[in-house]
Amino acid sequence: MLSPAGLDRRTLLAAACCMAARGGVVRASEPSPPARIVSLDYGLTETLLALGIAPIGMVQVGAWADWVVEPALPAGMIDLGADREPNLELLAAIRPDLIVTTPYLAAIRPVLERFAPTRTFSIYAPPGGRPYELSIAATRELAGLLGRAAEGEALIARAEARMAEIRARLRAMADIPLLIVSFLDAHHVRVYGAGSLFDDTLKRCGLANGWRGPCNYWGFATVGIEVLAAVPESRLVYLEPISGDVLTKLAGSPLWNSLAFVRAGRIQRLPAALMFGMLPSAMRFAALLGEHLSATERSSG
Amino acid sequence: MAEALHRKGPAGIVAFLLVAAGVASLWALVKLLPPGLWFDALRGPDPADARQMLAAYSVLPRLVTSILCGAALGLAGVLLQLVLRNPIASPTTLGVEAGANLALSVAMLWAPGLLAFGREWTALAGGLLAVAGVLALSWRKGLAPVSVVLSGLVIGLTCSAVVATLVLFKTHYLAGLFMWGSGSLSQQDWSAAVFLAPRFVAVAALSAFLVRPLTLLSLDDANARNLGLSIGAARLAALILAVALTACVVSTVGIIGFLGLAAPALAHVAGARRVGQRLAWSALLGAALLWLTDQCVQLAAGADGTMLPTGVVTALFGAPLLLWLLPRLHQSQQGAPLSSIGPASRRSAHAGRVLGCLGVLLVIATVFSVMVGRGLDGWHLSLGGELDLLLPLRLPRALAALSAGAMLAGAGCMLQRLTGNPMASPEVLGVSAGAAFGFAVALFTLSEVGRGAQLLAASVGALVALLAILALGRGRGGSSGSTLLVGIALGALFDAVVTALMASGDPRAVLLLNWMTGSTYAIDARGAAVALAAAAGLLVLLPLGARWLDIVPLGAGTSLALGLHPRRSQAVILASSAVLTAIATLIVGPLTFVGLMAPHLARQLGLRRALPEFMGAALAGGLVMVAADWVGRSIAFPWQIPAGLAASMIGCPVLLWLLSRRSS
Numbered sequence: 001m002l003s004p005a006g007l008d009r010r011t012l013l014a015a016a017c018c019m020a021a022r023g024g025v026v027r028a029s030e031p032s033p034p035a036r037i038v039s040l041d042y043g044l045t046e047t048l049l050a051l052g053i054a055p056i057g058m059v060q061v062g063a064w065a066d067w068v069v070e071p072a073l074p075a076g077m078i079d080l081g082a083d084r085e086p087n088l089e090l091l092a093a094i095r096p097d098l099i100v101t102t103p104y105l106a107a108i109r110p111v112l113e114r115f116a117p118t119r120t121f122s123i124y125a126p127p128g129g130r131p132y133e134l135s136i137a138a139t140r141e142l143a144g145l146l147g148r149a150a151e152g153e154a155l156i157a158r159a160e161a162r163m164a165e166i167r168a169r170l171r172a173m174a175d176i177p178l179l180i181v182s183f184l185d186a187h188h189v190r191v192y193g194a195g196s197l198f199d200d201t202l203k204r205c206g207l208a209n210g211w212r213g214p215c216n217y218w219g220f221a222t223v224g225i226e227v228l229a230a231v232p233e234s235r236l237v238y239l240e241p242i243s244g245d246v247l248t249k250l251a252g253s254p255l256w257n258s259l260a261f262v263r264a265g266r267i268q269r270l271p272a273a274l275m276f277g278m279l280p281s282a283m284r285f286a287a288l289l290g291e292h293l294s295a296t297e298r299s300s301g
Numbered sequence: 302m303a304e305a306l307h308r309k310g311p312a313g314i315v316a317f318l319l320v321a322a323g324v325a326s327l328w329a330l331v332k333l334l335p336p337g338l339w340f341d342a343l344r345g346p347d348p349a350d351a352r353q354m355l356a357a358y359s360v361l362p363r364l365v366t367s368i369l370c371g372a373a374l375g376l377a378g379v380l381l382q383l384v385l386r387n388p389i390a391s392p393t394t395l396g397v398e399a400g401a402n403l404a405l406s407v408a409m410l411w412a413p414g415l416l417a418f419g420r421e422w423t424a425l426a427g428g429l430l431a432v433a434g435v436l437a438l439s440w441r442k443g444l445a446p447v448s449v450v451l452s453g454l455v456i457g458l459t460c461s462a463v464v465a466t467l468v469l470f471k472t473h474y475l476a477g478l479f480m481w482g483s484g485s486l487s488q489q490d491w492s493a494a495v496f497l498a499p500r501f502v503a504v505a506a507l508s509a510f511l512v513r514p515l516t517l518l519s520l521d522d523a524n525a526r527n528l529g530l531s532i533g534a535a536r537l538a539a540l541i542l543a544v545a546l547t548a549c550v551v552s553t554v555g556i557i558g559f560l561g562l563a564a565p566a567l568a569h570v571a572g573a574r575r576v577g578q579r580l581a582w583s584a585l586l587g588a589a590l591l592w593l594t595d596q597c598v599q600l601a602a603g604a605d606g607t608m609l610p611t612g613v614v615t616a617l618f619g620a621p622l623l624l625w626l627l628p629r630l631h632q633s634q635q636g637a638p639l640s641s642i643g644p645a646s647r648r649s650a651h652a653g654r655v656l657g658c659l660g661v662l663l664v665i666a667t668v669f670s671v672m673v674g675r676g677l678d679g680w681h682l683s684l685g686g687e688l689d690l691l692l693p694l695r696l697p698r699a700l701a702a703l704s705a706g707a708m709l710a711g712a713g714c715m716l717q718r719l720t721g722n723p724m725a726s727p728e729v730l731g732v733s734a735g736a737a738f739g740f741a742v743a744l745f746t747l748s749e750v751g752r753g754a755q756l757l758a759a760s761v762g763a764l765v766a767l768l769a770i771l772a773l774g775r776g777r778g779g780s781s782g783s784t785l786l787v788g789i790a791l792g793a794l795f796d797a798v799v800t801a802l803m804a805s806g807d808p809r810a811v812l813l814l815n816w817m818t819g820s821t822y823a824i825d826a827r828g829a830a831v832a833l834a835a836a837a838g839l840l841v842l843l844p845l846g847a848r849w850l851d852i853v854p855l856g857a858g859t860s861l862a863l864g865l866h867p868r869r870s871q872a873v874i875l876a877s878s879a880v881l882t883a884i885a886t887l888i889v890g891p892l893t894f895v896g897l898m899a900p901h902l903a904r905q906l907g908l909r910r911a912l913p914e915f916m917g918a919a920l921a922g923g924l925v926m927v928a929a930d931w932v933g934r935s936i937a938f939p940w941q942i943p944a945g946l947a948a949s950m951i952g953c954p955v956l957l958w959l960l961s962r963r964s965s
Contacts, residue, residue: 080939081938081941085820087938088694089691089694089695090676107755111825224359226489229355243409253489254348254354254490258348258358
């Protein structure tokens with residue numbers, strides 16, 4: 001398979017045309033691809049939306065705006081409830097012809113199979129690592145399954161183009177290591193390292209991750225704030241949502257205020273981006289970095 | 302080794318722990334900062350020197366906080382054990398931790414403005430409210446130990462169930478709560494130490510005045526009263542001191558598992574007997590234990606960089622320690638035992654009618670549960686073709702819930718009869734903990750876990766726990782009290798592991814929590830049939846053992862006189878309740894509340910003899926679970942509250958109402 005980096009625009013276009021043509025032929029001779037799709041994972045939902053397909057039902061519709069933000073969910077999507085236990089009576093009522101899910105729900109897959117053919121896409125599962133590459137593969141597989149191979153390749157190309165664009169824009173920051181964290185409370189953070197979508201995105205944008213410590217297979221470690229003192233030269237980037245009292249408490253903490261990046265003002269707040277997402281989340285994260293880091297670059301420089 | 306401990310006495314143990322902790326702390330400090338700079342760091346650390354800042358605002362405050370928390374919990378634990386005359390009492394028994402936890406979760410979700418005043422105060426308010434509830438419920442009983450423990454347990458369970466529901470519904474938002482709940486001692490300033498120190502000193506000084514009243518309280522109530530003691534006032538004072546200490550610790554660093562139980566137990570085994578000795582040595586041992594544990598945690602964290610909350614580690618160390626201590630603890634246990642469940646039989650004439658009513662109710666509830674529910678267009682009564690469609694989704698879970706409820710109720714009934722302890726329940730036995738442990742291991746070692754693998758892993762876990770309980774029980778003469786303690790220790794051990802997993806933020810932890818809360822979600826017709834068959838088998842076989850259940854609580858002497866081998870009959874009762882628990886746990890998760898509640902419900906309905914009580918408990922357990930399954934399925938549609946949690950939220954208020962009615 002061609003590596004994404006070795007793909008120039010002409011071969012890409014040729015490939016896209018070829019796949020689109022083949023898709024057309026296939027569609028003519030075989031039954032039409034599934035149209036009533038239920039997605040049991042945010043990452044798969046954002047990918048479906050990027051392919052131009054709106055799932056009819058999804059889990060945890062309410063929290064999407066806090067954790068994924070864009071693309072906005074189309075109106076009328078049916079909420080199936082908790083991500084661990086999609087409502088079976090609703091599933092029976094809406095009669096999907098495809099359910100897409102992740103290994104996270106492996107235990108109830110036989111149950112899901114009773115309602116519709118079920119496909120599992122594995123991005124975050126042991127042993128972990130490479131979520132960006134796995135997202136590319138899953139995007140291709142999903143697009144192929146839905147007869148949208150061309151849209152799939154276009155999405156992958158868009159993501160690559162976004163990475164290249166941000167790499168160019170943030171070239172000046174390439175050697176400042178970034179600590180990407182979510183605050184759990186005023187004492188602890190989740191720091192995203194090797195194996196996280198954010199780490200993969202940083203690499204593709206030519207940026208350095210300041211966290212070299214061990215991580216779980218979702219690509220993060222939970223640490224006390226004092227541990228962050230080990231990488232004083234870093235810039236700290238923290239993600240929304242953040243609990244209201246955390247910043248107030250930190251402002252009064254002598255240890256926090258003595259951390260090198262705090263004293264030098266190298267801290268950046270970032271709007272929410274899904275840490276367990278797929279290509280659209282990687283693109284959003286890269287865009288947010290480009291927007292906010294280049295802004296701080298200008299104001300400090 | 303227990304003999305050696307006893308010879309050394311508490312002073313020797315404390316000295317040993319302190320030296321080890323001191324060496325570890327010094328070593329850590331030397332690694333961080335050259336000794337030449339220590340005084341600079343203490344007097345006024347240079348903000349530009351990260352090492353000095355870390356020493357002054359992280360290492361030292363953490364050390365002092367660990368010592369203070371340890372001492373406070375040790376003292377709180379021993380106060381509770383003295384006042385409740387119960388060697389397994391601990392701050393958890395009063396619901397302080399669960400109440401604080403609930404207040405904090407509610408504030409985080411709905412009133413984040415409150416947190417601006419400090420999380421400590423929110424948690425403190427929650428803890429005090431829970432205890433106020435406990436005291437109010439047991440007030441008319443003169444704060445009798447059995448009444449306090451029971452009320453505390455019920456309120457604690459209710460709070461925990463509500464918190465667990467919130468966690469399941471708002472997983473992402475409560476990440477900070479897992480951290481808080483797991484007792485991380487990580488510090489970034491002196492605020493926790495400054496908060497705790499004066500409060501601990503004040504409570505310690507006040508408890509010195511309680512030495513004489515507490516000594517008298519360790520006699521029975523009548524003797525104490527004759528010696529001129531106001532029993533209610535003395536108990537209340539000691540309770541308030543213990544609660545204040547616990548609430549302070551919980552609100553600053555979270556739940557430090559098992560320390561409040563382990564420190565007093567260790568002091569007792571080492572030979573502290575008089576009340577004054579027990580208070581002082583428990584506090585010192587608590588301080589030394591937590592200091593050493595926390596140093597070990599930091600050393601281990603330095604090795605591979607992952608963070609383990611200290612509160613979880615104390616439970617991991619504390620539970621095996623307690624297992625090892627048990628034989629000593631049991632032989633030398635002091636104080637009057639908890640009053641047992643009265644064998645009154647005045648209303649047993651009504652037994653048939655009561656059982657009949659329960660049976661009819663159960664059938665009605667099951668039919669209602671299958672026919673009524675919510676869909677895309679709201680509430681709906683399903684009949685005909687629609688019912689055909691929904692029946693395979695609704696009936697299996699209702700029947701499985703019913704069967705599991707009946708089995709757990711049966712197991713709880715046996716355990717409570719066997720031990721004479723109203724706190725006994727299947728979860729206390731530790732078999733559900735074993736099953737859950739097996740499930741957790743499978744979840745975290747295999748990349749994809751199907752239902753077959755889950756069942757297999759949980760069965761193995763339950764079996765191992767059962768064998769361990771029987772082996773440990775035989776080792777100390779099979780006494781029922783120590784078997785309960787083994788179960789509590791195993792349960793706490795598993796709880797610690799789960800809390801650690803939750804705190805690590807691993808998303809699989811949510812799957813585990815989901816199963817533990819007793820979800821009937823994925824049960825199919827086959828699973829339901831197996832459950833129903835097991836429950837039916839229980840109800841058929843039980844009458845054969847009913848006579849034993851009537852006789853065994855009367856004591857070994859009576860049993861022998863009536864031609865019953867006490868050891869053998871105990872083992873059979875224990876084993877069958879363990880098997881019942883294991884099967885039920887495999888079907889609907891390690892539910893604890895039905896096994897605790899249903900026997901009480903049956904007795905409240907006037908069923909006092911073994912067989913009617915058992916049948917009544919099984920029917921009531923089934924009824925509660927069917928209702929719980931339906932409520933959980935419908936109330937938050939399309940979201941679902943696991944049946945186990947729903948059961949506790951239905952059953953605990955019912956139990957509270959019954960308890961208060963009985964006391965009036």
